[in-house]
Amino acid sequence: MIVRIMGEGQFELPDDVMERLNELDDALEAALEDPQGFTPALQALLDSVRAAGRRLGDDELIESEVILPAAESSAAEVRAMLTDEGLIPD
Amino acid sequence: MEGKTGMGLWQRFTMIFKSKANKALDRAEDPRETLDYSYEKQLDLLQKVRRGVADVATSRKRLELQIGQLDQQSAKLESQAKAALAGGREDLAREALTRRSGLTVQLNDLHTQLATLQDQEEKLTQASQRLQAKVDAFRTKKETIKATYSAAEAQTKINEAFSGISEELGDVGLAIQRAEDKTQAMQARAGAIDELVASGALEDATGTSKDSITAELERMASVSEVEDTLAAMKAELSGGTSPSAVEAPATPAVEPGPAAAPEPKPDQT
Numbered sequence: 001m002i003v004r005i006m007g008e009g010q011f012e013l014p015d016d017v018m019e020r021l022n023e024l025d026d027a028l029e030a031a032l033e034d035p036q037g038f039t040p041a042l043q044a045l046l047d048s049v050r051a052a053g054r055r056l057g058d059d060e061l062i063e064s065e066v067i068l069p070a071a072e073s074s075a076a077e078v079r080a081m082l083t084d085e086g087l088i089p090d
Numbered sequence: 091m092e093g094k095t096g097m098g099l100w101q102r103f104t105m106i107f108k109s110k111a112n113k114a115l116d117r118a119e120d121p122r123e124t125l126d127y128s129y130e131k132q133l134d135l136l137q138k139v140r141r142g143v144a145d146v147a148t149s150r151k152r153l154e155l156q157i158g159q160l161d162q163q164s165a166k167l168e169s170q171a172k173a174a175l176a177g178g179r180e181d182l183a184r185e186a187l188t189r190r191s192g193l194t195v196q197l198n199d200l201h202t203q204l205a206t207l208q209d210q211e212e213k214l215t216q217a218s219q220r221l222q223a224k225v226d227a228f229r230t231k232k233e234t235i236k237a238t239y240s241a242a243e244a245q246t247k248i249n250e251a252f253s254g255i256s257e258e259l260g261d262v263g264l265a266i267q268r269a270e271d272k273t274q275a276m277q278a279r280a281g282a283i284d285e286l287v288a289s290g291a292l293e294d295a296t297g298t299s300k301d302s303i304t305a306e307l308e309r310m311a312s313v314s315e316v317e318d319t320l321a322a323m324k325a326e327l328s329g330g331t332s333p334s335a336v337e338a339p340a341t342p343a344v345e346p347g348p349a350a351a352p353e354p355k356p357d358q359t
Contacts, residue, residue, distance in 0.1 A: 004257060006107075006264065007213055007217065007261065007265050025098045028099050028100075029099035058220045058222075059224065059226060061227050061228060061231060061251050061255060062254050063254055064104070066104050067100070067103060067104040067107045067257070069103060070265075078099075078103070082102055
């Protein structure tokens, strides 16, 4: 399973970590409305991906199954991406 | 992610990202033409990323320059405070130190901004390298596809290459946008600080006139210099070059007001 952390690159993860990552994802979603809790929840998720994953080479052209927000994203930025048009500049 | 009911945050995030990223690359009628067309767009974006890196570097250098200027002003105020204190003018020393602490606040702020810009520059540089590697890989794949497959057969291969690159393009596009937002905000502020430095208004942070400390210190210095010179001249005129006469009056700079004015010299002529 290939996961991209935005601004950072892609990681290949074994399928058996998905359960744990899903839990962290739930925690992140719950923290979306919580300015204090969001950053730690995002860091926990990204750290797990980095720790469990193998970094893909820059020259590998593979589509990711999962795309995660960049480490420095704020809850507001992620909310904006989930709702409005601003994700990809034209 | 199959094991989950409902849609978690990242599923939504991924879906939205991909639907937008796929729009970033237009497609032509013949899929193999699309490859060339897309490759051109990738090169364009690569140029844009490089310009982005250069812009951030420019902003960073400007910020470093401003930090250097404010550091100098801060050091100047500190030495002025010392000079004022040595001259017995604690009020003046206090004034200089107050202004200096105003600069310190500015400096701390600029250092924070500098760290942000350095971070942006590093990230964009890495993004630029990643995109370069991906674009190169795409070019290789493109040539292989064009050489090996018929238009009909090529579609699947093209889709794979496309998805891989469009993700990177979308990601990098966002990184540039983010960096542009940050540098634009900083350039506006940097311009304001340049103006402040140029007008001397930063030195004026406490509301007193720009160079009052310098002026006062210069006045104190010139008063004592006059005294010193006078003493030296007197010593010379009175024949002997006795060194004690030169050193003795070196102190009256403390109260410059009335002491300096009356200096008629009735002794000669």
